[in-house]
Amino acid sequence: MTGVERLGAGRYLAAGQRPDNSLTTLHELSTEDGSTVRGALSTVPGATTVVCLMHPRQDLTHHPLVPLLLRAGAAVWTQHTRSVNNDLALVHEQALLDVAAGMMFLRERDFRAIVTLGHSGGGTLYAFYHEQAGLPAAERIALAPGGRPVPLPETEMPLPDGAIFLAPHPGQGKLLLACIDPSVADERDPLSVVPDLDPFSPANGFAEPPASSSYSPEFLARYRAAQRDRVARIDAVAREHLARAGESRASFTKSRDAVDRRRSLAPRIMAVYRTDADPRTVDLALDPSERPYGSLFGKRPDLINYGQVGFGRVTTPEAWLSTWSGLSSNADFVRCAPRVAAPTLFVEVTGDQAAFPADSRAMISALGADDLTAVAVRGLHFGGPIGDGEPTGNELAAAEIVSWLAKRYELA
Template sequence: MAAGAGIDIYSGVARMAGKVWASLHRAERPSRTAVVVVHPSSNFLGHYLLGPLAERGVDAVGLNTRYIGNDSALIMENCVLDIGSAIGFLRERGYERIVLAGNSGGGGLTAFYQSQAESPTVRATPAGDPPDLTKAVLPPVDGLVSLMAHPGRALVYTEWLDPAIVDEHDPLKRDPGLDMFDPRNGPPYSAEFIERYRAGQLARARRIAGRVRSRLAELDERPGELRDLPFVVHGTVADPRFLDMALDASDRTPGTLWGPVETANLMPASLGHHTSLRSWLSQWSVDDSNCDGPLHLARTSVPALVMYGTADQVCFPSHARSMYDAVPHDDKRLVPVEGGNHYLQGQPELVARVADTLVGWLEAKGLRG
């Protein structure tokens, strides 16, 4: 694990170990190909595809970044370094072909990684901190897979941000004209409401980003070593697509990965409620984050496979299409997984189908060894 610009991991044991952790599932016969499944913060040591891929003759790696289980201080550029460490580790151990699979929030991250591995451009985080990715060791991979993935944390976060919140310290003070939970607005939601709603989301995101930059400027002027502060963001699971199935139509049912939408929107365990100033700019700010999946996919040259679940409540068909359309060459494939939910929970037959599809694609592209 390459060192970050400051202490951004709570665990002293993890910092002192200086490592990122992964689990390797080996095929019965030696494999010269490894599929690496990654996410910015989710624990993928036991990812549901690892065993099925190994059973089909392909070594599979569930990779965690240094931010496993806690994204409150996550820096996307450090996640890129962590992937680079893992890819280098696997290359040194003889893997001739490595395919990087981004699941859920890993889709934008893997695109970011390969873009910087092929042609690095990012010299600092949005806050101006290290790392300089143009000087990092980032071995390119041989293929990219986007699996039930969205185009990037900042992009999807803005699509989910609740614009009805008028007081950042009190989420119960709300603007009824921008409240997707007010039955007078829907569902179904009118095109006019959606237009105002999306504009309200972007405006709120930019207000938060403005306060973040002001606060960082204050810290820069303050004597001492304090460089960052934590803060809370309320209302982060409020995309109208969670309730109106006609928007970005698919086979999904109303609701979220965390349960009923209105509850998930405010519950502490759902997306991105706890963050730091510097992490906000790197991870969640739509105008600042470097992790824009379509932008980076457009800078890659390797074969790409995009798979999406038609019953996914998190990543919608337009997310998959934006990733697929961004790939700048014709060596790409878009595959709907009919009836698939976000993590294929309770769907073993679809896990097998996804594994078969991925391995078949590897063979077709000459990436299986």
């Protein structure tokens, strides 16, 4: 496709140069349930405060904030979950076991302060961890939404000393609930459409980009209700698959028949079509902000929605219920936020295409910390600048983060 700009071009920024005196070491950790996760600890001489970056699905080893934090005198811990770069089977409750392994490792390194920094989906991951770590062990979640036992009550979960949230969205499930296309008429057919719900039909208010669309309140009300209905239908399918697997496990316990064992192990892989259809990405009058036209995935949601890229596109029933269902997932920022009690900094970016102003207000209002600071900086979700020649959102956010850290913790 020579001469055609790639639909997702420009989403990510490269990290800058790390200080010459920084040292990075790689570490392999074991979790409470026996999984192996890996992390990188970068330090500078004299660093006694460590800032932790994680995301439930992505590798943040080279996050652009790492060199900026090192230059400010903080150590930085970047860690994988067991589902890094492959979220097919991502169960958020298991990801908390991964976070806990990292926190235990850092406590053993004798840092004076451990501060979590959750960017994007890392925000809800860390809010979920703060919530569960702050509960008495017996009150922690013991079963994931799909019924899988998770040993959070038996896991040592050190509480971090601070929390930073950078452009957090409301959670993978809430995010998908807002951008899933409810006009899919047949879950087996990615091109099937219910015309009255089609967000990319001019009859419903869509305008050919780059013009902004204009949806009526009546259409939006039907659209949002239909999104919930579609997620509920997919939830029911996921639970049906898990129930059948459970029946086969129970039958195997009695029969010891290999056929039952195979049935209990056979994976159900769910394809979820068209998940880039939040009306706010193409109707800029909805919850207005400094965001550009388009979604996190690129400038043409009307095309990307039909492609391979998108949230929760291929998943297992367990992962759907734990991570991608806005109706079933526990990894919900607003649900978790009241138990985030450590000193907290919330950094909103004004051009965010994942967390819109109303989302950010709801998340900030829900946070339970007495020491709570909320700031906004000009920038895009992944840290790019809004305008040519401007400082990047990452640079502006780093200045706020470093200033906040320096007032509360020791920096080298």
